[in-house]
Amino acid sequence: MAQDYSGVCARYLRLGAFLCLAALALAGPGRALTQAELFQATAPLEGRSEAAQTAAFQAALRTVLVRVTGRRGADEDPALAPLIGNAHRYVQQYRQAGDGQLWVAFDGAAIERWLTQNGQPLWGRERPPTLVWLAVQSGPQGGVVISSEDTSDLKSAIDAAAIARGTPLLWPSTADLQRNHMDYSTLTATSAGALAELGHRLGGEGTLIGRAAGNTPDSAVRWTFLFQDHGGEFSGALEGVNRAADAYAAIFAVKGALGQIDIEVAGVTELHDYAALQSYLESLTFVAHVGVESLSGDTVRFRLSTRGGAESLQHALSLGGRLQSTGTGENGIQRFKLRR
Numbered sequence: 001m002a003q004d005y006s007g008v009c010a011r012y013l014r015l016g017a018f019l020c021l022a023a024l025a026l027a028g029p030g031r032a033l034t035q036a037e038l039f040q041a042t043a044p045l046e047g048r049s050e051a052a053q054t055a056a057f058q059a060a061l062r063t064v065l066v067r068v069t070g071r072r073g074a075d076e077d078p079a080l081a082p083l084i085g086n087a088h089r090y091v092q093q094y095r096q097a098g099d100g101q102l103w104v105a106f107d108g109a110a111i112e113r114w115l116t117q118n119g120q121p122l123w124g125r126e127r128p129p130t131l132v133w134l135a136v137q138s139g140p141q142g143g144v145v146i147s148s149e150d151t152s153d154l155k156s157a158i159d160a161a162a163i164a165r166g167t168p169l170l171w172p173s174t175a176d177l178q179r180n181h182m183d184y185s186t187l188t189a190t191s192a193g194a195l196a197e198l199g200h201r202l203g204g205e206g207t208l209i210g211r212a213a214g215n216t217p218d219s220a221v222r223w224t225f226l227f228q229d230h231g232g233e234f235s236g237a238l239e240g241v242n243r244a245a246d247a248y249a250a251i252f253a254v255k256g257a258l259g260q261i262d263i264e265v266a267g268v269t270e271l272h273d274y275a276a277l278q279s280y281l282e283s284l285t286f287v288a289h290v291g292v293e294s295l296s297g298d299t300v301r302f303r304l305s306t307r308g309g310a311e312s313l314q315h316a317l318s319l320g321g322r323l324q325s326t327g328t329g330e331n332g333i334q335r336f337k338l339r340r
Contacts, residue, residue, distance in 0.1 A: 035125055038166060039064055039108035042101045053102070057087040057094070060104040067166035068108075069115065070123040070249020072242065083114055112285075116255070116307075123253035124285020126316045128227060129168045130244055131204025132158070133195050135187045136212045136219075143184040147174045154237065157217040161238045165245035170204050196226045205319055206248070208240045228315065251315045254286040254308030261306055261313055264329060266299045267338035274300065277338060284316055301333070310334065 043059035046052045061084055062075035074080060083090075090106045097103040115122050136154070137143040146155055148171035155171070162169045172182070180198060187195070188211065196207040206227035213220045223240035225232050227247060234243045268274050281290045281302060289305035306313055314334060317323045323336040 035108055036105070038068055038125070039106040039111060040104065041067075042097045042103045045096075045100055045102040054088060056102040057091055057104060058084050060102070061087040061090070061106060063164060064106055064111070066164065068111070068123055069121050070245065070253035071121065072165075072246070079118070079120065083111070083118075119255055121249070121253040121255045122285060123166075123249050125283070126248075126252040126285060126319060127166060127168055128205030128248060128319055129170050129203060130162075130206040130208055130227075131170045131172070131199030131202055132208045132210065132240075133172070133187055133199065134158075134208075134210040134212060134221075135184050136215050137184075138215075145172070145177055145182060145184055145187050147172055147177055149174055152215045153217050154212065154215045154219060154221075157237060158241055161241045162245075165241060167241060167245045167248065169208075169241070170199075170202065172202060176202060192224050192226060206244060208244055210240055212237075228318065251312060252285075252308075254312055256307050258288055258305045258307055259309070261304045261310055262293060262301060262331075262333050263304065263313075263317075264299055264301045264333055264335045265323065265338055266326070266335070267340075268300050269298050273338060278302075280322060284313075286312065286316075 041060040041063040043056045043063065045056045065074040065080055065084070066072060069080075071077070075084075087106075090110055091104055092107050093105040095103050112122055112124075114120075132146070134146040134155075135143055136146060136152075146152070150171070159169065172180075177183070182190075182198075192207075192209055195209050199207040206225065209224040209226075210221050217237055219237060220235065221237045221240065223234045223236075223243070225234070225240060225244050225247065227244070230247050230251070232243060232247070234240060265277060268277060277300070278290055278292075281287055281304065284306075286307040287304050288307075291303045291305075293301040293303045295301075304313070314325065317334075317336060318325060321339055324339055326335045326337050329335050
């Protein structure tokens, strides 16, 4: 449902007030989320009664479900109402978080099972870090580039939105900007492709490029998003983060029955290479089982029991630069090379 920008920004500023503590437990921008962190959230605790605690559990679970399904409207989806209504059954830990907030950690494995069994999408730890280039106009002829050290309300609102969606952000440091001679005029004159390339060198998998008319959460911002072969342009202070999260979820959030996919990985020359590779494949959210089909020289053929199909797997394996795609082999088997 469409919302005006000021209403959305106000919502996320309120989120930012109580998510600042959660950011320490949930992972700050620039660091990939662990499986446990995906299932942690804070929510307002309106009193000391059992009913107030139950309401806080349910509110925290709504936040988690937006994050792990990848859908903005998951918190209001009737199909998820039975899960939310029984939120207390999935609580593993909780504690006071200050300022009238309750921190809650849920049983991630149990929630994953419920979502899978009920045909809901599941977006796990496959979350590309996104480098943000944001130029803020401060006068008729100039402006500033937001850095990681910035404490403006606009950056705080963007960071809060990213935490709520589970989308790790990277901001260039002041030193990064100086090293790359990146000021307002340079940033606004540089092509999106060049900024994406520089963003990759600074650790980003995806890139958000924004031009803001001011430094407040209700400022008009125009965004360009780039990730692999995906991209788009959006308007709105928080639309960059939300549309990036939507795009990632469309790729990495999976549902449906398990299927078998074979892949080949070359460059596996040491036992620890093999062990690390198998552990990595088993860590992927939508991979239920990893088996070895054959060994030939330095090449291992794996058979994966996975959801989401070959395309989702291809995108996931491209993250982090651990595996480099080398095309397809016989019978359409995807081939990769282990990077060192």
